[in-house]
Amino acid sequence: MEHTLKINLFKKLFKIRTVEETIADKYTEWEMRCPTHLSTGQEGVAAGVCQALEDDDFVFSSHRSHAHYIAKGGDIRKMIAEIYGKSTGCSAGRGGSMHLIDKSVGFLGSTSIVGGTIPLAAGVALSVKLKNSSQVTCTFFGDAAVEEGVFYETINYAVTNKLPVLFICENNLYSVYSPLSVRQPENRNIFEMVEGIGISVDHGNGNDPWEVFEKSRNAVGKIRELQIPIFLEFSTYRWREHCGPFFDNDIGYRTETEFLHWKEKDPLQFFENMLLEQRVIDESQIQSIKAGIIDEVNEAFQFAHDSDFPDFTGIQNSVYHS
Amino acid sequence: MEHTLKINLFKKLFKIRTVEETIADKYTEWEMRCPTHLSTGQEGVAAGVCQALEDDDFVFSSHRSHAHYIAKGGDIRKMIAEIYGKSTGCSAGRGGSMHLIDKSVGFLGSTSIVGGTIPLAAGVALSVKLKNSSQVTCTFFGDAAVEEGVFYETINYAVTNKLPVLFICENNLYSVYSPLSVRQPENRNIFEMVEGIGISVDHGNGNDPWEVFEKSRNAVGKIRELQIPIFLEFSTYRWREHCGPFFDNDIGYRTETEFLHWKEKDPLQFFENMLLEQRVIDESQIQSIKAGIIDEVNEAFQFAHDSDFPDFTGIQNSVYHS
Amino acid sequence: MRKLKFSQAINEAFEIAMQINPNVICYGLGVDDPKGVFGTTLGLKEKFGKDRVFDTPASENAMTGIAIGASLNGIRPVMTHQRLDFSLLSMDQIINNAAKFHFMFGGQHTVPITIRMITGRGWGQGPTHSQNLQSIFAHIPGLKVVMPTTAYDAKGLLLSSIFDDNPVIFIEHRWLHNLESDVPEGDYRIEIGKSKKISDGFDLTIVSMSYMTVEAIHALEILKKSDIHCDLIDIRSVKPMDWTTIFHSVKKTGRLLTLDTGVGQGSVSSDIIAEVCHNCWSSLKAQPERLSLPDMPTPTSPSLTKHFYRRSEDIINIVSKMLGKDLDGYALIDRDGLPHDVPGDWFKGPF
C-alpha cells in the first residue's frame, strides 16, 4: 500500500517535471503562443497534495497550474493541446495554459487572476455540504494570493460555516520579481497569520514530497471527518522565470546562490534518492518508469502538434449555454 | 489638565447624544430626506478616541458618522444642514448624512460603502509619511467592515510599510440585523484575529469613555513615536434601529433584555456619574454645560431649517475640478 | 386575476423555484432578517431552512465566488445585493469568472447563478446608493442582464433567471417594489431576451426599461389626449436585447426615443440607437433621441434630485419636440403635491 503510494507519487513528480521541461525546450519554437508559467522545482507540493486526494475530490488552481492538473490525473494530451491552442485542447483552445480543466478527474479549473479560484473552492465545498457528499475541495495558490482580500474573506467564510476545503499555499518567496519583503510584514509567517483568522493550519517543506503527502493526508482526513477547512503552507521555489521558458537569475531580482541552494533541494531528486535508500524501488525500475513517462509525454506533444486548430465559425454561439 | 480633558470629553458625549436624539425626534417630520444612521449609545468610542487626537490629525468614518464628525470638532450647523439637504450643508447638499466632511478640523469624510474609507486612511498616512509630518490618521468602522477584504489588505499594507494609522473598530455586535454569529467564527475575537496580521492591537470597553480615551491616547502616542499602525477594538451597542429614528427591539433580531442590559451601560450616564463621583464637576455645572449644548444644537437645527436648498443650475460643472 | 405587488411576486418566484428544485439557494446580506429585503425574501428561511436561505458576512467578492463555485457543482445560487453599488466589490468575480467560465473552458462548465441588485432613485440615496449601472454589465459578454418592470414580469423573469444556465444580473428598481399587477399562481417563465409591447401607435417608438417604463406609461396617457400614439417597448432584458421587436417597431414608426434609468455615456440606450441606425436606416424619419441621466453622480438633496431624474413630464416634452408639437409636460401633469422623491405614499424612507 505505502509502496504503491510512493511509486505513484514518484510518477507524478517525474511526469510534471518532464512535461514542464519539454515545454521549456520547445517553447522557443513559438508554437505555444500563450503566457505559460512553469512549475519546475515546485512539483513536490502538487504531487504530495494530490496523492492525498481521492479521484472524485475537487481541485482548483491558479496561473501556475500545470503541476496541479497533472498531479490530479488530468489528461496531458489535452493539456499540451490546449497550450498549442488546438481544438483537442482541454478547453477547446479557448483558455490556454492558464485555463486548464479536466472534470473527469475533478480538476475544475485554473484561472489567471491571482486569488480568483479561492472562493470558488469554498463554493464547491458549500455545494458538497448541501449534497451531503464527503468530497474535499482543494485550491492551490501562491504566496501573493494571500495578499488579496478575497483570500481572507473566503477563509473567514469557510471557518464560520465549516466548509470542507483544503487551502494550499505554495510559498515560493516571489510574486513575479517581488520578494515577500515588499509585500508582507517582516517576521510574519503566512500560516500563523492565517491561523489567526480561525482556521486550522499546518506548514511544511514543499520540496519533501512525502512530508507534503503525509501532512495533506492528515488534513484531508480531518476535513472529511470534522467537516472543517484546513490551510497548509508549503515552502518551495520555482526554478525558471515567472512566465516563460528561460532561467532568469541573471536579471537581478534573485541571486544565483539562492537558486542553487534551492536546486540542491530538488524535490524530484530528493524523492528518488529516498525511494532508492528505502529500497522501495531500484535503479532499473526507476529507469523504466521514466522511460514510460517520457514516451507518454512525447506522444502528448506529438498529439498536440498534429491536432487541428479550432474553427472560429460558430464559436460565437458558445458564449452562453442553452 | 486632566480636569479639562474630562470636561471636554463630557461635552463631546453630550453633544453627540443631543444631536442624535434631536434628529430622531424630528425625523418623522420627513424633512431630513436621506438614510440616517444614529450613534446613540455608541458615543463613548467617538468621543474617547477623538479626545486623544490633535486638531490637525485626520479622521475618516463610515455610514454611522455623526458621532465621529462631532467628536472631531466638526461644525454641527453644517452637518445638520447637510442632512436637511441644504446649500449650507458641509457637502453642499450633495452627500447627505452618510457623506460628511469638515476639513477645517481634519474630518476628511465619511462614506456609505462598508469598509470604503479604511484604505483611504492608510493613503493619507502614506502622504503624511512622505511629507515628514507627525499627524495620525484615524478611521472608524464597524464590526462588519472587518469582513471586507479591503480591511485585511489595508492592515497588511499598513504593517508592512509602517504607516501611522489608528484603526478603530466599534463592535456593536450587529451588521444591520445580522449578529456576529452568522458572519464570523465562533469564539474568535476580532482584535486577536487582527493581531495575527501583524499589527499591534488593544481592546476595551467602548461604553467607558475614559478607558477609550486612555487606550487611544496610548495608541496615538505610540503611533507618533514609532511610526506604526495600531488597531483598537471597542465593544459598544447601538440603541436605535440600524437606519432611521426608531427603536426596533420588537422586530425580533435582538431582545429587549439585551438592549436594556446595554442601556444600563449608557456611556453618557456612566461618565457623568464618574465625573460627579470624582468631583471633577458638580450637578449645576453639568446642567449649565447641557443647557449650552442644547441651545447650540437647537440653533443648528434652526439654521439648517432656515437655510436655502441648493440650486441644480450649474451643478453639472462641479463633477470635475478644473 | 389575482394581483400581487412586485416584491410579493419576487417572493413567490423564490418559493416556487425552491420548491421545484432543491438545488436553488438564496443568500445575501439580510435575506433572512425581519425585513426580508423589502419583503422579497420573507418567510423563505422558515419554509426551506437555514441551509438554503442564509445571511452572509459583508464579503461581496468572496460571496460571489462562492456562488460561482457552488454553481459549478449543480447548485443554483441566488445572491442579493440590497444596493447595486455594493456589487462593485465583486466585479472581479462577476466579470473575470462568472461571465467567462462557460466559454473559456470550452463549454464544460455552466454557471447558473442569479445576482439580484436593487437600484433606486430619490429619498437621498445619493451618490453611492442609487447607481443604475446595468450598462456596465451589458458590456460584458457572457452575462445576461434582466430588468423587469411589472410584478408579472418580475416573477416570470426571476424564475427564468434562476433556471437559466448562465449568470444573470437581475436588476430591481426600488420604486417598483410596491406596484401591483396581475400575477398568475404557479410556475411560469418569461423568456430572457424578449421585450414586451406595452402600447401601440404609429407616431414614435419608445424603448424603455424598468422604472422608466412606468413614467412612460403616464406620459403616454397624457400624449394620447393630444392624439399622439406611440409604440412603447419595455425591453425587460438589457442583454440579450430583443432587436427584432425594436427594429420592427422603428420600421413602422420611423422615430425612436430610448429611455434609460442610468447615465447616457457608454449605455445600452446608445447601443439601441447605434443598432437601429445600422438596421433601420432607411425607415428613420427623424433623429433618434435618448433620455437618460445627466453625466454626474447622484446628488442627495431633494432640491437637486428633482432636476436630476427624468419623469413623465420630460418624456412628454421630448416626444412632443420630436414630433414638432409644443406640449408642455410640466403644465399637463399635476402631481397632486406628492413629493418628487418618493414613489408613493407607502414609501417612508430611509431605505
Place this chain on the structure above:
Amino acid sequence: MRKLKFSQAINEAFEIAMQINPNVICYGLGVDDPKGVFGTTLGLKEKFGKDRVFDTPASENAMTGIAIGASLNGIRPVMTHQRLDFSLLSMDQIINNAAKFHFMFGGQHTVPITIRMITGRGWGQGPTHSQNLQSIFAHIPGLKVVMPTTAYDAKGLLLSSIFDDNPVIFIEHRWLHNLESDVPEGDYRIEIGKSKKISDGFDLTIVSMSYMTVEAIHALEILKKSDIHCDLIDIRSVKPMDWTTIFHSVKKTGRLLTLDTGVGQGSVSSDIIAEVCHNCWSSLKAQPERLSLPDMPTPTSPSLTKHFYRRSEDIINIVSKMLGKDLDGYALIDRDGLPHDVPGDWFKGPF
C-alpha cells in the same frame, strides 16, 4: 526631431513629472522590477528613491484606496496595472470613491490620481488578460479616460493626467509600446478631451482610439490608392470626448465609422453614433457604422484570435461598403507572413 518609443515616452513623462513635482509617486506591481513594466518605469526608483517608486502587495482594491487617500492630502499617485483586467478588483474604490469624492463633498476634495492600465491583443492573452474595458470607465461620471496612440501623445497625455486634479484612467495598448514617433524633450502637455486629426478627406469620418488608429492608418494608405480620402480622428481621450471635432468632421463628410478596441455593446463607439445622430442628423448621408469586437470573451488560440480582432483589412472592407465600392481588404494587404497575433518582430510573448 528625436524619436522615442511609446514606452520610452511614458518613462520620460514619469521622469519629468517626478522632477518638477515632489508629490508625484509611482507604484504598482513590478514598477521597480528588472522589466519595469515593459520598460515604462525603468530607472525611476534609482532616480527618485524607494519612497516614491515602489512595488506593492497584490491588493488592488486597497492600493487604489491608498492612492485616493494620499491624493486627498496633496500627493499625486500614479498606479499601474500590468493588465487592465486586474483593476476589476478595485472597481469599488474607483467608482464609489475616486469618481465621486470631488462632487459628493461639495467640491472640497480633489482626487489627482492616475491609474495606468495596460490592454492588449494577441499572443494568447486570452479571456482574462486582454479585456478592453474603457467603455465601463467612460460610463462613470467623475472619471476621465485617456487612450493615447502615439509616443508623442503618450508623453503629453501622461503629464496632463498626472497634473490633472481628477482621477484619470490611462489606458495603454501593449501593441503600441514599441511604436516610435517624434517626441520633444522636456515638459509639454496635451489637453485631455482634445482629439487629433490624423488625416483629412471628404469621403468619410473615421473616429478611432488607441491601437485601432494604427490599423486605420494602414487602411487609409490603401484606400488612398483607390482615391478614397477620409477624416481620421484619433480621439485620444474617451472621456471627456471631443465632440466639436467629431461633429465638425461628420458635418463635412456626412459619413461616420467608429472603431473600438473593445466590444460594441454599451460602448463609447455606440455613444459616438448616438451623439452624432443627435447633433449632425441633417448632414448624415448614410447610416453610421461601428467596427468593434464581437460580443464574446477573448479566445486564446491564435486560430481564433485571427478572426476575433479587427484589422486594416476589415476597415477597408467596411469603408468600401459604406461608399458603395467593392474593395477587398484581404486581397489588398500583404502582411508578408508576419503572424497576426504579434505587433511586430520585436514581440516574443509571453507578455
